[in-house]
Amino acid sequence: MTGPTFEAEVDEPPAFVFDLDGTLIDSVYQHVVAWHDALRQLGVNLPVWRIHRRIGMSGGLFVEALARETGMAVDDAVSRRISRAHVEAFERLRASIAPLPGAEALLQALERAGVRWAIATSGSSEVAYPALELLGVPDATLVTRNEVRHAKPDPDLFLVAAARLHVPAARCVVVGDSVWDLLAARRARALGIGLLSGGYGRDELERAGAYRIYEDPADLLSHLDEIGVRQVP
Amino acid sequence: MTGPTFEAEVDEPPAFVFDLDGTLIDSVYQHVVAWHDALRQLGVNLPVWRIHRRIGMSGGLFVEALARETGMAVDDAVSRRISRAHVEAFERLRASIAPLPGAEALLQALERAGVRWAIATSGSSEVAYPALELLGVPDATLVTRNEVRHAKPDPDLFLVAAARLHVPAARCVVVGDSVWDLLAARRARALGIGLLSGGYGRDELERAGAYRIYEDPADLLSHLDEIGVRQVP
Numbered sequence: 405m406t407g408p409t410f411e412a413e414v415d416e417p418p419a420f421v422f423d424l425d426g427t428l429i430d431s432v433y434q435h436v437v438a439w440h441d442a443l444r445q446l447g448v449n450l451p452v453w454r455i456h457r458r459i460g461m462s463g464g465l466f467v468e469a470l471a472r473e474t475g476m477a478v479d480d481a482v483s484r485r486i487s488r489a490h491v492e493a494f495e496r497l498r499a500s501i502a503p504l505p506g507a508e509a510l511l512q513a514l515e516r517a518g519v520r521w522a523i524a525t526s527g528s529s530e531v532a533y534p535a536l537e538l539l540g541v542p543d544a545t546l547v548t549r550n551e552v553r554h555a556k557p558d559p560d561l562f563l564v565a566a567a568r569l570h571v572p573a574a575r576c577v578v579v580g581d582s583v584w585d586l587l588a589a590r591r592a593r594a595l596g597i598g599l600l601s602g603g604y605g606r607d608e609l610e611r612a613g614a615y616r617i618y619e620d621p622a623d624l625l626s627h628l629d630e631i632g633v634r635q636v637p
Numbered sequence: 638m639t640g641p642t643f644e645a646e647v648d649e650p651p652a653f654v655f656d657l658d659g660t661l662i663d664s665v666y667q668h669v670v671a672w673h674d675a676l677r678q679l680g681v682n683l684p685v686w687r688i689h690r691r692i693g694m695s696g697g698l699f700v701e702a703l704a705r706e707t708g709m710a711v712d713d714a715v716s717r718r719i720s721r722a723h724v725e726a727f728e729r730l731r732a733s734i735a736p737l738p739g740a741e742a743l744l745q746a747l748e749r750a751g752v753r754w755a756i757a758t759s760g761s762s763e764v765a766y767p768a769l770e771l772l773g774v775p776d777a778t779l780v781t782r783n784e785v786r787h788a789k790p791d792p793d794l795f796l797v798a799a800a801r802l803h804v805p806a807a808r809c810v811v812v813g814d815s816v817w818d819l820l821a822a823r824r825a826r827a828l829g830i831g832l833l834s835g836g837y838g839r840d841e842l843e844r845a846g847a848y849r850i851y852e853d854p855a856d857l858l859s860h861l862d863e864i865g866v867r868q869v870p
Contacts, residue, residue, distance in 0.1 A: 433685040437670055441733060449735050451853065452666040453836040500674060502682050603686040605838020620684065
């Protein structure tokens with residue numbers, strides 16, 4: 405009996421694709437408050453928790469969800485005005501933003517272990533680059549909203565990141581703080597790891613398909629053996 | 638056979654004790670960001686999601702939890718400085734605060750139905766009174782942090798509120814958005830109702846003992862029959 409042969413890929417550590425806001429950088433609540441401000445400027449009063457639960461999804465889908473939840477007519481011009489107002493409001497809060505505990509140490513440990521990693525964010529390059537500076541990794545492999553047609557929960561961001569790392573998406577571990585990261589991870593056939601550091605509840609992340617949940621990057625770093633990374637130097 | 642007699646109290650609607658921030662007023666995220674700012678001024682960088690999960694508990698316990706989580710020495714003077722910085726940071730965000738959807742309508746419906754209600758908050762009077770103005774109920778029965786020895790998750794706030802309403806606490810329904818409200822409700826032997834509008838996950842509130850969960854005051858208003866209030870005019 406003959407047939408295709410499959411080579412077992414044993415002992416290959418996974419590659420890591422990280423979300424940025426709420427996963428490596430402590431910026432989710434500032435983004436939430438900035439979106440709330442931006443919407444108020446257009447006379448829309450969407451309760452803040454609903455904005456929080458939409459953070460991390462693509463801006464386009466965010467605005468569509470917004471239109472559905474508020475009954476507001478959102479054309480391209482309004483959408484651009486909201487996005488611009490959000491960037492401005494976020495700028496005012498930027499001084500309060502820091503890396504999450506363990507974020508730098510985690511990326512350094514992966515480097516030392518020879519594990520490939522990238523960052524994939526639904527945010528724009530304009531917002532993402534200063535965050536890389538904060539993390540001390542200005543040259544990290546980065547995929548932003550500007551480079552894909554559809555952002556999370558579509559899998560495009562993670563698929564492009566995997567391709568840049570020259571690793572099949574199915575061998576990637578996707579680390580994110582939001583339901584949208586985990587849904588997109590499943591669509592990319594990657595393993596999704598949830599972090600509580602974006603303010604979602606554990607249960608919400610589990611239900612979205614998280615393989616494992618940690619508090620923050622520091623907690624993930626001390627449990628890397630649970631997801632296939634051994635002997636971190 | 639004789640023994641004590643118990644009178645059945647049928648058809649008595651419950652009294653309602655409401656938390657304020659995140660339950661009637663859309664202010665949780667602003668409080669979170671304000672606490673984060675206040676702590677940064679003292680050189681403490683506590684991740685924002687951890688502050689979110691402590692909001693609604695007594696200031697004293699909040700500061701103790703903070704000391705535990707950061708290893709920081711927090712004496713009375715430091716504690717007062719943090720509280721003052723929080724009030725100042727919160728003032729700057731106050732313009733963005735509005736009632737949650739359905740909050741005014743819910744309180745008016747209870748009034749019309751002759752159901753007693755009060756507000757009990759772990760916050761100070763200084764922060765609570767402007768919120769009552771926003772809700773259009775400046776003369777509401779209000780119990781604040783200033784009036785009890787221990788705030789949530791101790792039951793004192795709810796016990797004092799029940800006493801002011803001349804209703805046993807065990808006949809009260811406590812409505813809150815945080816785990817601390819629900820834990821305090823159980824200690825007061827009241828029935829706890831959770832609202833998602835403060836940004837906790839459904840599961841977190843259920844595990845803390847919520848009898849029922851609604852999205853926000855509007856959602857609670859349209860399900861009042863589920864918790865013993867019938868024929869709202």
